[in-house]
Amino acid sequence: MTGNHLAALSIADLQSLLRSREVSSREVIDSLRERIEAIDGDLGAYLSLDVEAAIKEAEHANVDLPLGGIPIAIKDIINVMGQPCSCASKILDGYRAPYDATVIQKLRAAGAIPFGKTNLDEFAMGSSTENSAVKSTCNPWDPSRVPGGSSGGSAAAVAADEAFGALGSDTGGSIRQPAALCGVVGLKPTYGRISRFGLVAFASSLDQIGPVTKTVRDAAVIMSAIAGHDPLDSTSLNAPVPDYVGSLGKDLRGVRLGVPKEYMIEGIDPQVRAAIDAAVKQLNSLGAEIIEVSLPSTEYAIAVYYIIATAEASANLARFDGVRYGYRAENPQDVLDLYGRTREEGFGPEVKRRIILGTYVLSSGYYDAYYLRAQKVRELIRRDFTSAFEKVDALISPTSPVAAFKVGERVADPLQMYLADIFTIAANLAGICGISVPCGFAELNGHRLPIGLQLLGKPLDEARILQIAHAYEQSTEWHKARPPIAPSLSKA
Amino acid sequence: MAGSSDLDVADVARVARINLREDEAKIFQKQLDDVLKYVEKLRQVDVTGVDMTGHALPVFNVFRDDAPRDWFTADQALTNASRQANGLFVVPRVVE
Numbered sequence: 001m002t003g004n005h006l007a008a009l010s011i012a013d014l015q016s017l018l019r020s021r022e023v024s025s026r027e028v029i030d031s032l033r034e035r036i037e038a039i040d041g042d043l044g045a046y047l048s049l050d051v052e053a054a055i056k057e058a059e060h061a062n063v064d065l066p067l068g069g070i071p072i073a074i075k076d077i078i079n080v081m082g083q084p085c086s087c088a089s090k091i092l093d094g095y096r097a098p099y100d101a102t103v104i105q106k107l108r109a110a111g112a113i114p115f116g117k118t119n120l121d122e123f124a125m126g127s128s129t130e131n132s133a134v135k136s137t138c139n140p141w142d143p144s145r146v147p148g149g150s151s152g153g154s155a156a157a158v159a160a161d162e163a164f165g166a167l168g169s170d171t172g173g174s175i176r177q178p179a180a181l182c183g184v185v186g187l188k189p190t191y192g193r194i195s196r197f198g199l200v201a202f203a204s205s206l207d208q209i210g211p212v213t214k215t216v217r218d219a220a221v222i223m224s225a226i227a228g229h230d231p232l233d234s235t236s237l238n239a240p241v242p243d244y245v246g247s248l249g250k251d252l253r254g255v256r257l258g259v260p261k262e263y264m265i266e267g268i269d270p271q272v273r274a275a276i277d278a279a280v281k282q283l284n285s286l287g288a289e290i291i292e293v294s295l296p297s298t299e300y301a302i303a304v305y306y307i308i309a310t311a312e313a314s315a316n317l318a319r320f321d322g323v324r325y326g327y328r329a330e331n332p333q334d335v336l337d338l339y340g341r342t343r344e345e346g347f348g349p350e351v352k353r354r355i356i357l358g359t360y361v362l363s364s365g366y367y368d369a370y371y372l373r374a375q376k377v378r379e380l381i382r383r384d385f386t387s388a389f390e391k392v393d394a395l396i397s398p399t400s401p402v403a404a405f406k407v408g409e410r411v412a413d414p415l416q417m418y419l420a421d422i423f424t425i426a427a428n429l430a431g432i433c434g435i436s437v438p439c440g441f442a443e444l445n446g447h448r449l450p451i452g453l454q455l456l457g458k459p460l461d462e463a464r465i466l467q468i469a470h471a472y473e474q475s476t477e478w479h480k481a482r483p484p485i486a487p488s489l490s491k492a
Numbered sequence: 493m494a495g496s497s498d499l500d501v502a503d504v505a506r507v508a509r510i511n512l513r514e515d516e517a518k519i520f521q522k523q524l525d526d527v528l529k530y531v532e533k534l535r536q537v538d539v540t541g542v543d544m545t546g547h548a549l550p551v552f553n554v555f556r557d558d559a560p561r562d563w564f565t566a567d568q569a570l571t572n573a574s575r576q577a578n579g580l581f582v583v584p585r586v587v588e
Contacts, residue, residue, distance in 0.1 A: 095572050098564065191548045205547050234554040235547065303531040314508060321509070323581055325572030335584050336509070344511035352510055353520055357527065359508040360499050370531070375544035377537050382545055415526050431548020459549055 006031035007161040008482070011070055011218040014164055018063040018070075025061035025069030025113070029054050032071055032115065036162050039485060044137040045147075045157035047076045048084050049116045057113045065111030067225055072107055073163035075154050076117035077124055078209065079198040080104050083114075087200050088132035089122045091320045091346030093327040101198020102230045103167060103209050110225035118153030118166060122348045123317065124174055124202045126150050127420040130411055131350045138407070139182060140483035142447040145404035148178030154212045155182040159450075159483055165213040165222055169199055171206045172305050173399075173424025176436040179212055180399035180452020183438045183481065185469070186212045187219045188424075190459045191431035192237035195230030203312040204235075206305075206428040215479055216437060216470040220244035223462060239460055247463035248470040252286045255468060257455075258293035258392035263423060268401045275440030275451040276398050279472065283396070286471055291392055295384040300377050301426040302418055307361050307374035308429070313351075314358030320346065353414060382430040389458045394465055397423045399436040399452035403444065423454055433457045437469040438478035448481075495525040 006014070006028060017023045033051050040046055054071060061069035074080055077087045079097035081104070086092045104114055121131035129137045129152025137152045139145040140160040147156040151168030155178035158166050168175040170188035179186025187210045194209045201207060211222035224245060229238040259280060264273070284290050322328035322342030329345055332338035347355070361370035388395060401422060410417040427434040439453035453472070457465035473479050495501075501521045505512045512520070566579050575582035 094574075098568050098571055192551065231556055235551060237549065237551065297537070300534055300537060303534050306527060307531060307534075318509075322574070323583055324569075326574075328574040332584050335586050338584055339509040340511040343509055347510065349516070349520075352505070352512070352516075353524060355508050355510060356501055356504050356520060357499075357524055360504045360524075363504070363507070366498070370534075372544060373534050373537075373539060374531075375546060376539040376542040377534055379542050379545040380537065380539070382548060413526075414523050415530055418527075429545075429548065 007035040009164065010214045011067070011164050011221055012215065014070060018068065025058035025063065026055060028069060029058045029071060029113070029115065032162065036116070039160060040162060042138070042143065043140060043156055043160055043162065044135050045118055045153045045160065045162055046116045047086060047088065047119050047134055047153065050083055053082065054113050054115045061113065062111050066221060067107065068111030069113065070111070070164055071113045071115035072222070073116045073118050073154060073157050073166035074104070074114050075120055075151050075166065075168045077120055077169055077200045078103060078167060080114045080117070083117060085117070085200065086134065087123045088120045088134050089347065089351065090133050091327045091342070092325070095326045099198065102195035102232060103226045104198065106226045106228070112225065116163070118151070118157055120153055121150035122351050123200070124150040124169055124171055125313070125350050125354055127173070127177060127417050128410065129153065130407065131348060133348045136407070139404045140485060141183065141449050142404065144407060145449065146181070146407055148181035148400070148404065150174040151212060152178045155179050155184055155186065158182070158184045158212050158214060160485065161482070165211060165218050167209055168212050169207055169209050170428065171203050171309060172428050173421040175210045175212060176399050176424050176434055176452065176454060177421065180436045181404040181450065183450030183483065184212055184214055185216055185219050185435065185437050186210065187223065187435045187462070188427060188433060189223065189227065189462055190433040192235050193227050193433070193460065193462065195233040195236045197230055197232040201316040203309040204316060205312060206309060216466055216473050217245065217248055219435070220248060220466050237460070242463045244463055244466055247467045250467055252283065252288040252468065252471050255288045256291055256392040257283055257288045257468070258291050258388055258395045260293050260295045260298065260388070260395055260397060262295050262298040263397040268398060269403065269442060271442035272398050272401060272403065272451050276396070276453060279439040279453045280396060282475060283468070283472055286475055288468070293388045293391060293395065295388060295426070297377065297380045297384050298426060301381055301429060302422060304374045304377045304381065304429060305425045306357070306418060307370050308378065310354045310358030311362050311371050312358070314355045314362065317351065317355055350414065378429050381426055385430045385432055394468055395456040397454045397456070399423060399454040403442040403449035403451055427456050432459055433462045433465060435465045435469050437473055439476070440478060495521045497525045497528040499524055499528060
């Protein structure tokens with residue numbers, strides 16, 4: 001089997017070859033390295049790659065472990081010992097992680113090899129990966145379009161067979177939206193399901209790590225490895241981890257799926273809408289009962305999010321001051337000059353905007369009008385989901401109202417960029433789980449652009465949304481489509 | 493340099509310890525005025541008697557044993573420092 005064919009495999013298929021000793025973990029690393037060397041100069045999914053470290057780990061891989069010998073790409077906002085963790089920001093220039101995040105320890109314990117750090121919007125703030133201070137990542141289906149964000153590097157790498165699977169982080173849709181725009185699977189677990197220890201904090205009450213994969217089964221395999229309580233994250237939930245892989249394959253008879261009427265709004269691209277309508281019919285034909293539900297506070301979700309997320313970010317990012325790690329402005333006159341210039345020179349525009357907005361909404365005189373009110377509306381959004389889940393097992397919607405948009409199209413207007421997250425953001429506010437699975441294509445200017453179907457589930461009900469997503473995926477061919485790597489990307 | 497909202501970007505940037513160029517402050521002012529105008533829709537919501545949600549899922553009073561454990565050594569904590577001496581981070585003089 002040639003390197004390129006190996007790189008195209010799912011984790012499950014690769015696992016069979018490793019366990020039957022048809023390929024070695026070392027060959028797997030080599031195949032990925034070749035693929036990355038051939039196309040990543042143009043795709044731009046990776047920020048750093050330590051091949052030597054991965055080869056060393058591959059030589060001792062125990063392929064009988066759940067992820068034995070499988071390389072997994074890591075969003076460059078999660079600490080991997082000895083590797084850079086730049087958050088795609090100049091302010092973490094030169095920083096190398098002195099420890100492993102809990103998810104990395106868990107991946108290693110399951111036999112996986114963390115391989116490569118992927119691009120993102122700076123500090124995960126964005127929906128297109130264009131806010132990366134390091135480089136741009138393009139969409140493998142059309143290089144003139146964005147891969148989505150903020151986990152755009154992880155999604156593009158998996159879609160273009162530069163990774164078998166990846167970890168991303170999702171604060172308002174940052175796993176699900178790029179997965180949808182790149183045509184892969186992305187799961188945002190329930191808040192607290194996965195330890196955040198070692199994930200650089202953006203908005204601590206919303207952030208959650210999750211898998212980006214080629215198939216739903218692969219997402220279940222990674223979930224089984226990384227889920228669980230961690231004493232180092234006091235918000236992680238002390239609840240048993242179910243057998244996510246074992247829950248796959250059950251049929252959908254008796255499953256009740258809700259279509260929120262507020263989600264079928266104007267502004268959804270007609271091709272996206274048609275794909276979602278077809279997916280709803282397909283799920284119905286598989287035995288699921290479709291019920292219309294209402295989430296009346298939906299229209300407030302983005303407003304609530306941009307108050308709460310920026311407030312938390314303004315506090316979390318106060319630690320980047322040039323003192324203990326990362327970038328430091330040269331020749332500071334005094335300590336205030338050190339802070340002010342380090343942060344001026346180290347942060348990009350979107351990060352500065354959010355810190356300023358967050359500082360403002362928390363400030364005396366404005367706290368009640370903005371932050372406190374947003375936290376109350378957040379409670380109403382949470383209640384909407386609680387009532388909906390009394391009637392249904394999961395909710396269906398588009399992941400994104402549009403397919404991948406053009407590079408540069410939304411950069412100048414932050415509010416337009418924020419509206420890209422309209423279907424994903426409420427899940428973070430309510431703490432529930434969600435998955436995006438490929439459900440079709442939009443045809444735009446001769447390019448096929450992937451569309452994602454989002455399934456939202458009750459807290460800690462990942463097994464259920466994986467089961468539904470898997471049943472849908474296996475009854476369609478969408479997940480088998482590969483991007484027609486454009487001419488400039490096809491040197492492989 | 494306030495815009496259509498009460499937000500004065502230059503002033504808040506000082507509080508947040510971010511030096512801003514004047515042209516950058518001007519662009520941010522317009523962009524953040526737009527965002528604040530958008531979030532005004534929250535004023536329409538009746539939140540009477542609604543408690544705030546800080547965290548989505550109810551987790552309270554998380555305790556651990558108050559026992560020492562291995563953590564970073566001082567040397568490890570200093571590995572990323574841009575300036576250090578005698579096992580300490582070096583910063584500009586704070587107290588005269």
